[in-house]
Amino acid sequence: MTSVAQDYLKAVWSALEWAPSEAAKVSTGRLAERLGVGPSTVSETVQRLSEQGLLAYEPYRGVGLTELGRGYALVMVRRHRLIETWLVDQLGYSWDEVHDEAEELEHAVSDLLVERLDALLGRPVRDPHGDPIPTVDGRVLRPDAVPLADLVAGESGVVARISDADPGDLRYLAGLGVDLDVRVTVTAVLPRREAVTVAWDREGAAVTAELERRAASRIWVSRA
Template sequence: MPSPAVDDYLKTIYHHTEWQPAPITPSQLAATLGLAPSTVTEMVRKLAAQGLVSHRPYGPVALTEAGRLRAASIIRRHRLIETWLVREFGYAWDEVHDEAEVLEHTISDRLLAGIAERLGDPRFDPHGDAIPDAAGDVHREPFVLLADATLGHTGRILRVSDRDPSLLRALEERGVDVGHALTVSGRDTVRVDDGGSVVLPPGAAAAIWVTA
């Protein structure tokens, strides 16, 4: 049965391994969700009993295929809604996450299908996160975290984390956005679209992914 609480757990586990390979631990899951470890342990036990995750005591938590498909379905809803709000209602990319968190649990499948059709079935949301297709599959280019990119690396910005709205606003003011070309010119400086040097705000290098 649909459950916002279950969906939030599955989304968090899914998000954790989207842009890096290490599986999530129960303590990381608790910290991300802002819950007590005992609460998370109990829910993980329930999710495992439902066949949505696999977990061994003191080990990481991983989605089963059934869990992955359910997570991909709710993430598809969330990211289509974010894209819809930006394109159709003029929301800025730092304003859509909280709205989508509410709407993803309330809109009907029929409305979601209409949104997808109107938008032309987009593959990526405004932050560059891949939108799973109706079958739960995603398609990404090889990527590297900007913090791990070498000096002189040039790539196209694929994704900017939406975790910190103030960081999104600061990057937008500097002309750093998804789709722009970027060259690493220093520890905290880049050139964007062959323009002048841009000093990145604190934390930006750990929140931007570029083509490898």
């Protein structure tokens, strides 16, 4: 399988992974945005992969994965997230630096190397951003989590995932001390400012910050 095909299958999976349960397809426009290519290129490639039985494509209705395509996508997602975990845990990368490195390395590593990395890391179940790492047999243990922006004032949750869609947002949240497994509480919702006020504990000290809705939407929490 070509690296282009691998990228497309992984991109479709990633676009749908945290979408509402009823969402089974992603638009070609959104796919073009994720892959950084033009709409016409996406349409041609999607059509070709559909003919190969890897994607399910209906014009104007979006793109989904066939069972065959899902299997290949999970192989790539597993590679990508294990490599990210290795870069952070073993090589000292910060969580905003690993995505692009993993994008390059995931096409070069062998299945044996991926298995050795998994064993070396202690069979991790999530990557540095909290996204689940698929098992070798294709199981995905996704946490029950919702965007922090969906919580109302007074609700709390434990950070289960922080989206890596924007490295700048990752750096900003890391600077505030927002990390996986931190318990956060929404103290106020500020609709006119499209923001929320959030409180949490950082090294024994209470911290309060106002987050723009975009930054808050990057944080996914398990309600508690």
